[in-house]
Amino acid sequence: MIIASSCRPMVTPQQLEELKELRAKEKSLTEQIQAQKDDLSKIKPEISSRESELKDCTEKSDFVKQKLAQWPNIWPDWPPEPPAAPVEPEKKKKK
Incomplete structure (x- = not known):
């Protein structure tokens, strides 16, 4: 009679x-990755705005x-327009 046994670790x-x-650790790292992705999505519009300002400048x-x-x-x-002629002040006549 032969008994077969398997070695199960x-x-x-x-x-x-x-x-x-x-x-x-995996869960923690996954959360950190997601937080960084969220930060990146918030920063991208600001970077785009700054690049637009830089281009304008x-x-x-x-x-x-x-x-x-x-x-x-x-x-x-x-x-250019010619310089305006000087205006002489009117002299008041005495009566």
């Missing part, structure tokens, strides 16, 4: 404790640099 209490700790700065390079004839297509 049993999980030790130490392994169960380690597994419990690893699952707790750069365009204005380039405009000013271009006009400074053309100094003193900044706007050549703009004809």
Whole structure:
């Protein structure tokens, strides 16, 4: 008579404790990842806004640099008005 027995490894209490700790770490890390993703989704619109402001500022700065390079004839297509003639004060006549 032959008895066949299988060798089934049993999980030790130490392994169960380690597994419990690893699952707790996994849960903690998953929560941290989600928190970071939430922060990222809040920050992205602000970054986009700041980049838009930077682009606008750069365009204005380039405009000013271009006009400074053309100094003193900044706007050549703009004809200046002649200076106004001085107005002489009226003299009151005595009666």
